[in-house]
Amino acid sequence: MAAETGTPTTLTLKSNDDELFSVAESAAILSVTIRNMVEDGCAGGVIPLDNVDGKTLASVITYMNGISAIPADEEKKKSYRDKFLSDKDFETLADMVLAANYLNMSCLMDAVSAKIAQVMEKKSVGWVRRKFGIENDYTPEEEAAVKEEHKWTFEGVETDDDN
Amino acid sequence: MDILSELPKEILHKILYFMSQKEAVRTSVLSKSWRNIWCTRPNLDFSDATFKGNKQDFLSLVTRCLQRYYDQRLCVDEFHLRLTLVDYLDYESLVSLLEKWIPLLTNMGLKKFCLSLNSELYSTYLRLPSVVFGAESLQDLHLENFVLDQKTIERIVLLKNLRSLRLRRDWIEDEIFQKIIGSCPLIETLDIERCARLRTITVSDLHHLKYFSSSDMYDSIGELCPIEIHPPSLETIRIRFGNLRLHKGADFRNLNELYLLGANLSWDHMSSCKFPSLKRLRIDTCDELKETELFIDAPNILDFEYDGDFVPSISFATTLNKWCSDINVAYMRLNGAPSLWFLKLNEQLTSLIQSEISLTIDLFHMNDIEEVIRENINLVRYISGGGGGNKHAAVAVETLSLHCNSLMNLSLLHLSHMSSILSSVFSVCRPRNINVDFCIGSKEDRDRIECLWKILRERESGRDEDDRFIQLWSQDLEEVSFEIKRWYPVEEWRLIPLSDFSNYRGKGYDRIRFALQWRGLP
Numbered sequence: 001m002a003a004e005t006g007t008p009t010t011l012t013l014k015s016n017d018d019e020l021f022s023v024a025e026s027a028a029i030l031s032v033t034i035r036n037m038v039e040d041g042c043a044g045g046v047i048p049l050d051n052v053d054g055k056t057l058a059s060v061i062t063y064m065n066g067i068s069a070i071p072a073d074e075e076k077k078k079s080y081r082d083k084f085l086s087d088k089d090f091e092t093l094a095d096m097v098l099a100a101n102y103l104n105m106s107c108l109m110d111a112v113s114a115k116i117a118q119v120m121e122k123k124s125v126g127w128v129r130r131k132f133g134i135e136n137d138y139t140p141e142e143e144a145a146v147k148e149e150h151k152w153t154f155e156g157v158e159t160d161d162d163n
Numbered sequence: 164m165d166i167l168s169e170l171p172k173e174i175l176h177k178i179l180y181f182m183s184q185k186e187a188v189r190t191s192v193l194s195k196s197w198r199n200i201w202c203t204r205p206n207l208d209f210s211d212a213t214f215k216g217n218k219q220d221f222l223s224l225v226t227r228c229l230q231r232y233y234d235q236r237l238c239v240d241e242f243h244l245r246l247t248l249v250d251y252l253d254y255e256s257l258v259s260l261l262e263k264w265i266p267l268l269t270n271m272g273l274k275k276f277c278l279s280l281n282s283e284l285y286s287t288y289l290r291l292p293s294v295v296f297g298a299e300s301l302q303d304l305h306l307e308n309f310v311l312d313q314k315t316i317e318r319i320v321l322l323k324n325l326r327s328l329r330l331r332r333d334w335i336e337d338e339i340f341q342k343i344i345g346s347c348p349l350i351e352t353l354d355i356e357r358c359a360r361l362r363t364i365t366v367s368d369l370h371h372l373k374y375f376s377s378s379d380m381y382d383s384i385g386e387l388c389p390i391e392i393h394p395p396s397l398e399t400i401r402i403r404f405g406n407l408r409l410h411k412g413a414d415f416r417n418l419n420e421l422y423l424l425g426a427n428l429s430w431d432h433m434s435s436c437k438f439p440s441l442k443r444l445r446i447d448t449c450d451e452l453k454e455t456e457l458f459i460d461a462p463n464i465l466d467f468e469y470d471g472d473f474v475p476s477i478s479f480a481t482t483l484n485k486w487c488s489d490i491n492v493a494y495m496r497l498n499g500a501p502s503l504w505f506l507k508l509n510e511q512l513t514s515l516i517q518s519e520i521s522l523t524i525d526l527f528h529m530n531d532i533e534e535v536i537r538e539n540i541n542l543v544r545y546i547s548g549g550g551g552g553n554k555h556a557a558v559a560v561e562t563l564s565l566h567c568n569s570l571m572n573l574s575l576l577h578l579s580h581m582s583s584i585l586s587s588v589f590s591v592c593r594p595r596n597i598n599v600d601f602c603i604g605s606k607e608d609r610d611r612i613e614c615l616w617k618i619l620r621e622r623e624s625g626r627d628e629d630d631r632f633i634q635l636w637s638q639d640l641e642e643v644s645f646e647i648k649r650w651y652p653v654e655e656w657r658l659i660p661l662s663d664f665s666n667y668r669g670k671g672y673d674r675i676r677f678a679l680q681w682r683g684l685p
Binding site for chain 2: 121155156
């Protein structure tokens with residue numbers, strides 16, 4: 001069943017927790033991974049995305065639809081990205097960067113990476129650990145030594161109130 | 164779960180890419196898996212603005228870092244350095260360090276180099292060391308606040324890899340600029356901002372130039388700097404306060420985007436130019452356009468935006484019917500009758516009738532109410548008895564926004580004008596939606612919304628004279644609804660009863676509008 005020209009082709013994507021999503025091919029091929037699968041003819045049935053869960057995939061598809069509806073206009077795309085990422089929590093951001101990497105979507109990858117970097121800016125080490133769930137495996141002595149080694153990077157950083 | 168720390172090094176480098184050196188190094192304290200990520204990232208970004216110690220300590224920190232990269236045979240693709248100079252000693256040490264760093268960096272494959280000075284020293288002494296123009300590996304060079312003179316370019320080589328050059332607040336004369344351009348034949352991106360001494364920009368020899376941007380370029384007597392370009396290769400042109408020289412009939416065959424802000428150009432010549440690929444055109448505050456009828460040969464236009472304090476006269480040669488135009492115009496009563504202003508607006512909208520029109524009117528100057536009514540009578544007379552049949556038919560507009568708070572913040576005055584103004588607007592266009600700006604919790608905004616609701620729904624202005632004009636459009640207005648669009652989770656317009664709105668608690672990105680259904684409009 002070849003797609004008729006003129007009618008938009010829809011792809012079905014499957015997350016690793018077996019949720020199914022339909023998305024317009026024109027939006028989905030923002031992902032180089034998906035584009036390659038389509039070009040190799042693997043898109044006939046369902047496209048399994050083994051490294052992305054349903055919650056993250058739903059977000060990524062919202063982004064794909066949103067950004068592909070904007071014509072070539074970098075400023076508007078940028079403001080869409082800012083808006084899109086504005087209400088994402090830290091765990092979602094970490095999931096998204098992983099998904100963007102797996103799906104090979106450079107624009108999303110850059111936007112999420114920049115957002116994470118921006119969130120971390122001037123924040124105390126304790127705050128970043130808590131927000132992103134980073135496990136501290138240094139002994140207090142080791143941590144003090146690393147801090148001492150890079151003392152200059154702690155000037156002007158927000159003080160940590162409860163760590 | 165610690166998702167971040169388990170990410171592959173390439174992804175962590177990507178996150179660190181967007182950090183300054185200081186931020187990146189500090190991540191080493193997060194946990195053992197973060198300890199050495201920063202040591203190998205391929206971009207370096209040093210700024211002394213956040214460095215507490217003295218300048219010499221800062222410079223030796225940079226030197227140590229570069230030396231370590233060099234010793235470990237790591238790559239440095241990008242190197243950013245921002246430096247504030249307090250005395251000439253700093254400048255001299257910078258010059259001698261650059262002599263040392265640049266060969267190392269070239270060796271490590273440096274592609275992008277951004278060097279930015281911040282200084283209150285008398286600027287003519289801050290000459291860019293000539294070693295910079297000897298860095299053959301460079302693809303991308305940004306220079307800010309330097310003097311580029313004969314000495315700077317004494318060691319210039321053929322920078323055949325250079326694709327992008329950005330000069331910001333540099334002191335450079337025409338002859339030096341031409342020599343630099345001449346040795347970088349493959350430049351694709353050129354961005355020039357506020358460069359003193361540069362009197363003309365002639366880049367017509369750059370046949371690979373795709374992106375050209377020039378901002379705030381004036382000569383010593385305040386005239387806009389003339390700009391000569393080579394049209395065929397260009398894909399993007401952005402002129403912010405400059406004088407673009409256009410030749411009659413020029414073929415901009417690859418131009419995608421043209422942005423003109425406060426620009427001067429030969430508008431007559433522009434009407435004869437060809438823009439077969441142009442997708443986006445933005446004309447903002449170009450006052451010289453006022454007396455011109457501009458015709459744009461852009462058969463593939465997708466997005467046209469106009470901002471200005473007069474109604475222009477712009478038409479397009481296109482057969483497309485899926486494009487957008489965005490007209491933002493200020494309604495200023497300087498000279499001429501307001502009714503003529505609205506007629507002119509009607510003519511401009513008529514020539515954009517194939518596109519989906521968004522219209523924003525900034526009501527800078529409100530007339531006194533008697534005059535508005537008098538002018539409404541004139542307008543109605545023109546439009547109904549204009550002689551040319553339906554020459555002045557009201558044009559369908561997708562969205563209308565009225566900004567009434569530019570100069571006058573007296574909301575009561577606005578409200579009493581609202582009905583008259585809407586009657587004038589509806590005689591020249593029929594908006595499908597009226598967007599309303601609002602701040603959560605602003606009583607003024609809520610009053611405005613209620614006032615609009617009264618006029619549109621109940622067709623009541625509270626004044627007999629205005630009610631006469633309301634009758635002119637009210638029979639065509641079949642339905643009015645009040646809608647809200649939340650940004651998240653689903654972006655779509657939904658009906659909301661006005662009574663619910665008074666208790667509404669939303670977010671800053673939410674939008675509201677009135678949706679109108681007009682007789683005869685699909």
